[in-house]
């Protein structure tokens with residue numbers, strides 16, 4: 001039976017709850033993951049080695065999120081301190097065919113993926129005879145299929161184990177409420193297993209709230225959002241043309257239609273970090289007639305993770321905060337300070353768009369657009385908040 005249509009107003013998201021979400025860079029060995037990680041984090045700790053498995057332990061970095069609204073606010077308030085939003089990115093070791101059965105770094109690799117909330121999947125589309133391809137030649141569709149199958153195989157194994165344990169429990173029989181719940185859970189897990197065995201990823205299904213409640217604790221690999229990063233040579237990136245690119249786009253459309261694809265050139269991004277100043281890098285981009293793909297890479301990841309921003313502003317500090325879509329005011333306040341969630345009284349709020357339109361806060365206020373809201377207020381992307389909270393209990 002196919003999964004039920006999700007109810008429109010359903011707010012439950014696939015994945016872990018919370019606001020501190022992480023993205024991991026995943027792909028076969030030698031496709032450009034470490035170089036991308038270094039370019040993203042702009043920390044050039046030596047050249048990445050040109051051999052598979054240069055990355056043994058996952059590396060973590062906090063990446064600044066580019067946002068024109070934040071820049072505007074900083075220009076407007078000229079604060080002493082500017083704190084932009086960030087995204088945590090992990091560099092994960094290269095996956096090999098057979099990882100799900102323990103080949104290469106096998107299970108260690110897969111457990112690193114389990115620990116992240118979303119995946120940047122790097123697909124090699126650059127031809128360079130000097131750089132060894134673990135599978136022998138450049139064939140992105142084969143690579144995409146390998147990774148997909150490894151992740152799905154691991155999910156199947158995991159779901160089968162969960163099902164086995166549920167079957168043992170329901171075999172005891174009985175009519176209790178707890179047993180009824182277990183049986184329902186078992187039926188959902190059976191549907192999940194069938195979905196995976198049909199060759200489909202969990203994130204491509206439309207699941208009802210009750211099903212998502214069963215899916216989320218399983219932390220399945222194919223439930224995680226994916227942004228495909230198609231790694232081109234610098235030349236192909238500049239001309240936005242590559243013989244593999246249409247096939248990759250077609251594959252993604254067929255296999256996971258909602259996942260974004262971003263073409264980029266990891267070697268160009270890496271080269272840009274070598275310039276001493278941002279102005280020099282911009283000059284280079286102008287000369288070759290292109291833009292860096294990295295801002296789009298980060299912003300897209302925030303979108304697929306279902307993250308929103310709110311701001312706190314003033315002459316002392318302008319700060320961009322990160323929350324999950326659908327977060328209510330007290331929980332947003334809790335991101336600023338855990339005590340604020342418990343002692344929340346109300347929030348004074350107006351959206352950045354209004355501030356920009358009216359020019360300053362006083363004008364927004366005199367037009368009656370500044371609202372005072374209570375604990376049921378759902379914070380919108382771009383809201384500027386002033387939290388009113390009571391004193392924390394000692």
Ligand SMILES: Nc1ncnc2c1ncn2[C@@H]1O[C@H](COP(=O)(O)OP(=O)(O)OP(=O)(O)O)[C@@H](O)[C@H]1O
Pocket residue numbers: 027028029030031032033034035036048049050051052053054055093094095126128131231232233234265266267268
């Ligand atoms: N677009 C590109 N064009 C040409 N060379 C590239 C491109 N992207 C990456 N490379 C080169 O490919 C080599 C492998 O890259 P990198 O070490 O980042 O791969 P990796 O996926 O992290 O590998 P591993 O999983 O083994 O750690 C490096 O020499 C890098 O400079």
